[in-house]
Amino acid sequence: MVELDFKKLNGLIPVIAQDYKTNEVLMMAFMNREAWELTVGTGYAHYWSRSRNRLWKKGETSGNLQLVREIRVDCDGDCILIKIKQLGDAACHEGYRSCFYKVFVDGDIKISGKKKFVPEQKYGER
């Protein structure tokens, strides 16, 4: 059995999504217990969206689903690491492969990488 600690963050656990081949970290999001069970049950990453306050199948709008290849749980059971195959080549809603495209250099930000898609074409104007 796996023990997951959903209590520390009021029902949520931080989840790191990592490319299953290159180990590139693509994003960090949160799961509640339902998102966890859907992820395990379907093999597609599901999260809890804090901004939209609802369950969220990653890629449901963009088509950029995440196929889960491995799941790891940390020592304290309060963080999850999933190794995924990122469909559509981009995890970030801003069009980049990784959400971590901002490199902090000398107190400033430099952009790393190029957009894989134009957000407005995926999501419409927001």
Added chain:
Amino acid sequence: MVELDFKKLNGLIPVIAQDYKTNEVLMMAFMNREAWELTVGTGYAHYWSRSRNRLWKKGETSGNLQLVREIRVDCDGDCILIKIKQLGDAACHEGYRSCFYKVFVDGDIKISGKKKFVPEQKYGER
């Protein structure tokens, strides 16, 4: 300038620590603004310990300090990724290289990797 959003988690931001060479994810912890400034200012990873409710220089007891080689911020400014050189070869307080040594397989946990140190020898009996 970098904009960090400390508001979403009451003053804390999740931080992913990743091996700067292999991209292995070693741990996830939290920084408050002071830990962030100390990390940037000293080049050693500092966190906020939720269990001990105090600032925490990673490795202060074990000697397993984390030398920061790169810092990234995610699209929303609410998560930080640091690429580090892990001194002492282990990040996890349980003696493993990575805190994510538990692999979830068919509803159960399998241990991946071997302990690099014996916790009781680093920290004493607790």
